[in-house]
Amino acid sequence: MAMPQTVYYSAPEVKIGAASGSSVDLSEFAKSAVLTRQADALESSSMASRDRFYQAGMNSNQFVVTFNQSYEAAEVYATIAPLVGTQCYVECTPVDGTAVGATNPKFSLTNTYLEAMDVLAANLGELGEVQLTFTGGTYAAATS
Numbered sequence: 001m002a003m004p005q006t007v008y009y010s011a012p013e014v015k016i017g018a019a020s021g022s023s024v025d026l027s028e029f030a031k032s033a034v035l036t037r038q039a040d041a042l043e044s045s046s047m048a049s050r051d052r053f054y055q056a057g058m059n060s061n062q063f064v065v066t067f068n069q070s071y072e073a074a075e076v077y078a079t080i081a082p083l084v085g086t087q088c089y090v091e092c093t094p095v096d097g098t099a100v101g102a103t104n105p106k107f108s109l110t111n112t113y114l115e116a117m118d119v120l121a122a123n124l125g126e127l128g129e130v131q132l133t134f135t136g137g138t139y140a141a142a143t144s
Contacts, residue, residue: 013096014065016079020089020108024079027096029067031129035092035107036062037139061139063090063109069121069128076130080117087111090134102143112137 014030017023040057091108100106112134
């Protein structure tokens with residue numbers, strides 16, 4: 001079986017803030033990051049059709065990230081807590097420390113909404129983590 005010719009080491013850069021100019025690089029705390037670009041499916045079938053057809057409706061983008069929790073100044077809690085209940089900005093690239101380009105595009109959501117944050121999620125003998133879900137917002141991808 002042939003191996004893929006191009007693969008990448010998953011070590012994303014993750015930046016979050018009220019706006020792009022005030023975003024904080026939280027990459028060193030990120031455990032996982034998933035940015036989903038989605039267009040709602042609107043049915044456009046007609047009575048004359050035997051098949052269902054769909055067309056794109058509104059975008060329903062989402063960014064889910066899991067961080068190792070930190071309560072130090074300018075780290076996870078201090079950066080995220082003020083953003084709960086607001087529209088904010090998230091940005092990520094597939095590989096941290098690598099220039100943005102065709103093989104390392106920058107993905108962002110502007111005016112994405114953070115509804116909630118678990119301020120404490122602890123299990124005995126485990127590192128503290130926090131999972132955040134940002135919903136909606138304007139999706140963009142850049143290669144320069």
